[in-house]
Amino acid sequence: DSGVTQTPKHLITATGQRVTLRCSPRSGDLSVYWYQQSLDQGLQFLIQYYNGEERAKGNILERFSAQQFPDLHSELNLSSLELGDSALYFCASSAPRDHYGYTFGSGTRLTVV
């Protein structure tokens, strides 16, 4: 157990639907990062939050959004889902002033049918 908790582990949904992925960071970590892993694109950085504020944005689609709540858990919202959104979505967290000390969760596997 890495200390980063992601739920659900698996999610199957239909095209056009909306889903929410949840991440609880490791205790004491203030940063949360979201990554998408797909066969064709590999691991792609989506977005970073630090203590509730968006800090860095990567290749995140407009249909996707995220937020970090006061208790530091984060949610990634994916809407108008397409077949190509099927992927593993990873969350990682890091401690204050340890920007690259990532701890990854075990991921949420999203299947869009």
Add this chain to the structure above:
Amino acid sequence: AQSVTQPDIHITVSEGASLELRCNYSYGATPYLFWYVQSPGQGLQLLLKYFSGDTLVQGIKGFEAEFKRSQSSFNLRKPSVHWSDAAEYFCAVGILGQAGTALIFGKGTTLSVSS
């Protein structure tokens, strides 16, 4: 633009043989470099990282990596591979932006270990 290239998609090594996984990066500034391992159905685990100093970095599970600035490379090595090392390996470069950070990953190298 920053990028990481792992030229080998799949490598098979005999158990007990040595291993070298290649990684080349493109980044304008001094890079922060990482190797991660991912076992099937698992998240990514950090093997080692290079920030500065000694260009030969030791990591967990007997892995090491050497930073070569002239070749823009950060190859991962292990002198004797164990069957449990079979996994996917990712090289990454750390990007420090104006307000945040991110890791840019290579496409990964799948390691198979034969007996």
